[in-house]
Amino acid sequence: MKLPKNFGGQGFGDMLKQAQAAMARAQTLEQELELERVEIDKGPVKAVFTGTAKLVSLKIDPAIVDPEDVEALEDLLVTAVREGFEKATEIREGRVKEIMPNVPGFGM
Numbered sequence: 001m002k003l004p005k006n007f008g009g010q011g012f013g014d015m016l017k018q019a020q021a022a023m024a025r026a027q028t029l030e031q032e033l034e035l036e037r038v039e040i041d042k043g044p045v046k047a048v049f050t051g052t053a054k055l056v057s058l059k060i061d062p063a064i065v066d067p068e069d070v071e072a073l074e075d076l077l078v079t080a081v082r083e084g085f086e087k088a089t090e091i092r093e094g095r096v097k098e099i100m101p102n103v104p105g106f107g108m
Contacts, residue, residue, distance in 0.1 A: 040084040045076040088108035
């Protein structure tokens with residue numbers, strides 16, 4: 001296993017401090033993401049997710065509920081849920097990348 005540059009001596013102490021700071025930031029980040037809301041609007045279908053990709057609410061306009069065409073409603077629901085999950089995941093990954101490049105050997 002190849003060790004990160006400056007692993008021994010003072011470099012190790014600095015790296016340890018950076019890793020501890022990144023871990024502390026990661027813990028608060030999770031809390032922040034839980035409070036953040038990602039809104040998806042697909043016209044008659046609207047969804048809200050947390051920044052951690054949990055579905056908070058799903059609204060369906062009753063006017064589009066057609067017993068003869070359930071497939072169209074299912075497609076809208078799948079699209080809204082998929083898009084919400086993807087956007088929340090992008091937000092989380094971006095925030096994690098802001099934290100991790102500061103830790104030698106852990107750059108993403």
